[in-house]
Amino acid sequence: MKLTITDWRAVAGWKWDVPDDDVCGICRAPFDACCPGCKIPGDDCPLIWGECSHVFHMHCLLKWLGSETSQQQCPMDRRPWVTAS
Numbered sequence: 611m612k613l614t615i616t617d618w619r620a621v622a623g624w625k626w627d628v629p630d631d632d633v634c635g636i637c638r639a640p641f642d643a644c645c646p647g648c649k650i651p652g653d654d655c656p657l658i659w660g661e662c663s664h665v666f667h668m669h670c671l672l673k674w675l676g677s678e679t680s681q682q683q684c685p686m687d688r689r690p691w692v693t694a695s
């Protein structure tokens with residue numbers, strides 16, 4: 611049996627490497643909405659990417675990192691949080 615290699619990789623597309631359903635892992639609100647502390651989505655409520663590839667509302671992450679339980683770790687994978695530059 612001979613398989614034909616199709617060009618599937620080229621059509622797979624590209625998208626943000628964001629968590630399931632494109633929701634913030636902390637507040638569970640979609641990334642196209644703002645965090646619970648804000649009223650208007652957009653530049654005033656930016657997203658923040660970590661080097662572990664997880665994405666959160668910046669406000670959610672800052673609030674998380676400010677809590678004692680966070681231990682400065684990513685809330686999704688518990689690796690030390692490093693903001694991607």
Ligand SMILES: [Zn+2]
Nearest residue numbers: 634637667670
């Ligand atoms: Zn959030």
Ligand SMILES: [Zn+2]
Nearest residue numbers: 645648655669
């Ligand atoms: Zn916000």
Ligand SMILES: [Zn+2]
Nearest residue numbers: 662664684687
């Ligand atoms: Zn992470």
